Amino acid sequence: MIRVPVLRLPHGEGLPLPDYATEHAAGADLLAAIDSDLFLAPGARSLVPTGIAVAIPPGYEIQIRPRSGLAIRHGITCLNSPGTIDADYRGEICVILANLGQEPFTLHRGDRIAQMVLAPVARIAWEPVQDLPATERGAGGFGHTGVATALEAGPQEQSLAGSGSDLTEGTP
Numbered sequence: 001m002i003r004v005p006v007l008r009l010p011h012g013e014g015l016p017l018p019d020y021a022t023e024h025a026a027g028a029d030l031l032a033a034i035d036s037d038l039f040l041a042p043g044a045r046s047l048v049p050t051g052i053a054v055a056i057p058p059g060y061e062i063q064i065r066p067r068s069g070l071a072i073r074h075g076i077t078c079l080n081s082p083g084t085i086d087a088d089y090r091g092e093i094c095v096i097l098a099n100l101g102q103e104p105f106t107l108h109r110g111d112r113i114a115q116m117v118l119a120p121v122a123r124i125a126w127e128p129v130q131d132l133p134a135t136e137r138g139a140g141g142f143g144h145t146g147v148a149t150a151l152e153a154g155p156q157e158q159s160l161a162g163s164g165s166d167l168t169e170g171t172p
Helices: 066-075 155-161
Strands: 007-010 028-032 038-042 045-054 060-065 076-078 083-087 094-097 106-107 112-120
Touching: 028 045, 038 045, 038 094, 060 094, 066 076, 083 094, 094 112
Parallel strands: none
Antiparallel strands: 007 045, 028 112, 038 106, 045 094, 060 083, 060 112, 076 094
């Protein structure tokens, strides 16, 4: 477990600190630190305060991710996802929420609005070259690999595709 100093801001008083819902959860839930209900009309977006600021250790970032339940049930998601909180940022963590659903959504103080995940950061050391090594894929992108699934494979692979079996042999 990595210790991260957290500062509760005045408008976050009375709210629990971010917490993990289960023992093996990857993300800790962030709560809405709003004074009154926030109405999100379909297509609307809002910057929602969490009432906390943190001191992330060097070599790490915090990623802000949507909550799947809000997304599937109400169409509520985080824009700029995953959002990145850099190790040298000391301001309040806020979440950009958007209502992509068909119905209005009301957010209440203390509602769980997003998840935060502490993740290591690998920095890039650019190495200018004249050419890149060749690969089978090459420069193909944006749908180049298609949408075919194992269901288009032979009969044996088809029966295994939906079984949860580990299809490591012969899979690309």
